[in-house]
Amino acid sequence: MTNIKEIKIKTEFIQLDSLLKLSDAVSTGGQAKKEIQNGKVYLNDKVCTMRGKKIYSGDTITYKGINYKIKAENLENTENRARKL
Numbered sequence: 289m290t291n292i293k294e295i296k297i298k299t300e301f302i303q304l305d306s307l308l309k310l311s312d313a314v315s316t317g318g319q320a321k322k323e324i325q326n327g328k329v330y331l332n333d334k335v336c337t338m339r340g341k342k343i344y345s346g347d348t349i350t351y352k353g354i355n356y357k358i359k360a361e362n363l364e365n366t367e368n369r370a371r372k373l
Contacts, residue, residue: 291353291354291355292354292355292356292357293311293354293355293356293357294356294357294359295307295310295311295356295357295358295359296359296360296361297310297345297358297359297360297361298360298361299360300344300360301342301343301344302342302343302358303339303340303341303342303343304320304324304329304331304336304338304339304340304341304342304343304349305317305320305321305324305339305340306320307343307349307356307358308320308323308324308329308349308351311349311356313351313352313354313356320339321339323351324336324337324338324339325337325339328351328352329349329350329351330349330350330351331343331347331348331349332347332348333348333350343358344358344360345358345359345360346358346359
C-alpha cells in the first residue's frame with residue numbers, strides 16, 4: 289500500500305527541489321538535489337533528474353514510497369484579491 293499526501297501550492301507551479309523541501313520529504317536543498325540527481329524521485333511514474341523541473345497541479349511525485357499529489361489552491365481568487373488591493 290502506498291501512502292498519498294496532498295501538497296497544496298499557491299502558485300501555478302513549483303520546482304521539484306522546492307516541492308521536496310515543502311513536503312518535508314527532505315530537510316535541505318542539497319539533499320533534494322542529491323536525491324533527484326541520483327534518480328530516486330519520480331514524476332508521474334517516470335524518473336525525473338531535473339531538480340528545476342516545474343511541477344503543476346495534478347502531477348504526482350513519488351519519493352521513498354510516498355506519493356505527493358500536487359494541488360494548486362484557487363489561483364483565480366488569489367489573483368482577484370491582489371487586484372482589489
